[in-house]
Amino acid sequence: MKQIISVDVATRKVELAKCKTELLVIGQFSDGKKPTLSGDAKALDEKLDGAIGRLIKLGDFKGAAKTQAVLYGDGKIAATRLMLVGLGEKKKVTLDTIRQAAATAAKKAVGMKLKTLALALHRAGADDLETGAIGRAMAEGAYFGSYRYDEFVTDKDNGRLGALKVEIVDPQAGTLKELNRGVCAGAVIGRAQSYARTIANRPANVINPPTLAKAAREMARDIKGLSCTVFDEKQLKAQKMGGILAVGAGSQSAPRLIILKYTPAQTPAKKLPKVALVGKAVTFDSGGISIKPSANMDQMKLDKSGGIAVLATMKAVAELQLPISVWGLIPSAENLPSGSSYRPGDIVTTYSGKTVEILNTDAEGRMILADALAYAVKQKRDTVIDVATLTGACMVALGNHKAGLMSNDDDLIAQLKQAAEDSGEDVWHLPSGDEYAEDMKSKIADLKNAGPRWGGASTAAAFLRQFVDETTWAHLDIAGMDIFQKGAAHAAPGSTGFGVRLLTTYLMTLTGKR
Numbered sequence: 158m159k160q161i162i163s164v165d166v167a168t169r170k171v172e173l174a175k176c177k178t179e180l181l182v183i184g185q186f187s188d189g190k191k192p193t194l195s196g197d198a199k200a201l202d203e204k205l206d207g208a209i210g211r212l213i214k215l216g217d218f219k220g221a222a223k224t225q226a227v228l229y230g231d232g233k234i235a236a237t238r239l240m241l242v243g244l245g246e247k248k249k250v251t252l253d254t255i256r257q258a259a260a261t262a263a264k265k266a267v268g269m270k271l272k273t274l275a276l277a278l279h280r281a282g283a284d285d286l287e288t289g290a291i292g293r294a295m296a297e298g299a300y301f302g303s304y305r306y307d308e309f310v311t312d313k314d315n316g317r318l319g320a321l322k323v324e325i326v327d328p329q330a331g332t333l334k335e336l337n338r339g340v341c342a343g344a345v346i347g348r349a350q351s352y353a354r355t356i357a358n359r360p361a362n363v364i365n366p367p368t369l370a371k372a373a374r375e376m377a378r379d380i381k382g383l384s385c386t387v388f389d390e391k392q393l394k395a396q397k398m399g400g401i402l403a404v405g406a407g408s409q410s411a412p413r414l415i416i417l418k419y420t421p422a423q424t425p426a427k428k429l430p431k432v433a434l435v436g437k438a439v440t441f442d443s444g445g446i447s448i449k450p451s452a453n454m455d456q457m458k459l460d461k462s463g464g465i466a467v468l469a470t471m472k473a474v475a476e477l478q479l480p481i482s483v484w485g486l487i488p489s490a491e492n493l494p495s496g497s498s499y500r501p502g503d504i505v506t507t508y509s510g511k512t513v514e515i516l517n518t519d520a521e522g523r524m525i526l527a528d529a530l531a532y533a534v535k536q537k538r539d540t541v542i543d544v545a546t547l548t549g550a551c552m553v554a555l556g557n558h559k560a561g562l563m564s565n566d567d568d569l570i571a572q573l574k575q576a577a578e579d580s581g582e583d584v585w586h587l588p589s590g591d592e593y594a595e596d597m598k599s600k601i602a603d604l605k606n607a608g609p610r611w612g613g614a615s616t617a618a619a620f621l622r623q624f625v626d627e628t629t630w631a632h633l634d635i636a637g638m639d640i641f642q643k644g645a646a647h648a649a650p651g652s653t654g655f656g657v658r659l660l661t662t663y664l665m666t667l668t669g670k671r
């Protein structure tokens with residue numbers, strides 16, 4: 158199988174006009190009718206005998222976000238090509254503007270089969286943003302945009318090279334030093350997110366619960382402070398994890414509970430919570446006996462995205478050596494119809510002891526999460542955050558712009574909202590209170606797994622809340638956020654890796670690292 162593109166990000170001190178690279182990238186705001194050139198653009202324009210000015214005068218580039226224009230260096234500057242990337246209105250600029258601009262440039266660079274790319278987007282004058290944070294956003298964006306999933310394309314010349322060398326360039330040593338801190342973290346996070354996208358993009362005949370567990374073991378093996386244990390079917394039975402077992406019963410690939418533990422070398426500050434991240438990894442969701450319609454069912458290979466976001470976050474957290482104790486719990490099952498499947502009407506006893514009447518086998522995510530959440534609570538984790546492609550209803554509510562956030566703790570809500578802003582992986586707070594829990598009560602068991610038609614994202618969250626007792630908890634419903642339908646300007650189609658940046662940022666901020 159072909160390797161995914163290998164990306165390397167570093168910083169370099171160089172004057173922009175003297176920067177030897179195949180593609181030099183600068184940012185440009187759209188303010189004004191004809192955008193006023195940034196300092197860099199002005200200096201480069203002089204060297205290029207006014208080529209940038211002419212391009213802008215023609216109206217071919219206005220600095221609007223998600224647009225770009227390429228000019229040629231013609232030996233007048235050291236770079237072969239110069240790309241202007243639009244950053245939109247200056248007053249609206251955020252870290253995500255920079256991240257997406259870097260991603261747009263990187264995607265273009267891979268499309269043009271370039272070996273080198275130099276980014277100077279931080280110099281456009283986004284003065285309110287902190288330099289280190291911009292460095293991180295550029296590095297994350299470089300990974301994000303250069304990513305492609307083509308490991309099964311056997312055509313050797315399918316339009317990309319094996320590697321891309323990205324440089325973040327600046328003439329000032331001081332700025333570079335500040336940038337570099339962010340760039341290093343951004344490279345770790347960017348790589349983790351690309352790893353997440355690859356595992357998520359792999360189809361269900363490649364990734365099933367046992368092979369996912371194997372991938373988790375391999376990932377953890379090479380990283381200091383990270384351990385991986387896996388409950389197989391026998392251990393799940395011994396532990397009475399009835400939810401995971403029920404969902405996995407219909408498949409030839411038996412279910413697993415993957416347990417990753419990161420223990421920092423440095424003793425964490427006393428005030429820091431012991432965190433558990435819990436991710437739904439349904440390697441294929443056919444709906445089971447309550448089978449889904451066949452249109453777009455292929456996309457249900459991405460129903461493992463929450464679990465994989467947790468897997469990759471554990472990789473990032475351990476590589477960053479964050480001084481905080483974090484566990485990653487990944488319940489994994491394949492939801493298929495067969496003679497051994499669980500059925501509508503079944504009553505399942507979960508790990509917590511609570512019983513659930515199954516009304517719809519397609520509401521399987523909450524069944525596997527119920528066991529993993531209860532396990533996290535039993536193991537005395539202080540803060541538990543689950544991530545799941547849980548409900549179509551959340552997609553109906555929020556589209557593919559924001560993940561649903563439900564929680565029993567106002568501080569955690571605030572922290573996750575801040576992490577969303579910093580990471581560009583957005584969330585929106587939705588309710589999950591007692592009125593929704595009421596909708597999930599069964600007459601013949603403690604709970605039922607499917608509620609009324611309306612408010613499906615909130616009733617699902619309220620169901621999960623029954624398994625965390627008083628523990629500080631948040632739930633991220635990432636249905637709709639897991640996939641890019643068509644290629645966006647800044648991203649290839651397929652898995653988004655959503656959640657890796659959000660969760661890693663949340664944990665970094667907790668430890669005082671930003």
Ligand code: BES
Nearest residue numbers: 517519520546547548549550607636637
């Ligand atoms: N994995 C799906 C949710 C989903 C749907 C994610 C579309 C991404 C895109 C989940 O397991 C599911 O089937 N949920 C049901 C729950 C219902 C039966 C209560 C749903 O949302 O329809």
Ligand code: MN
Nearest residue numbers: 442519520521
């Ligand atoms: Mn389902």
Ligand code: ZN
Nearest residue numbers: 439442460522
């Ligand atoms: Zn599902």
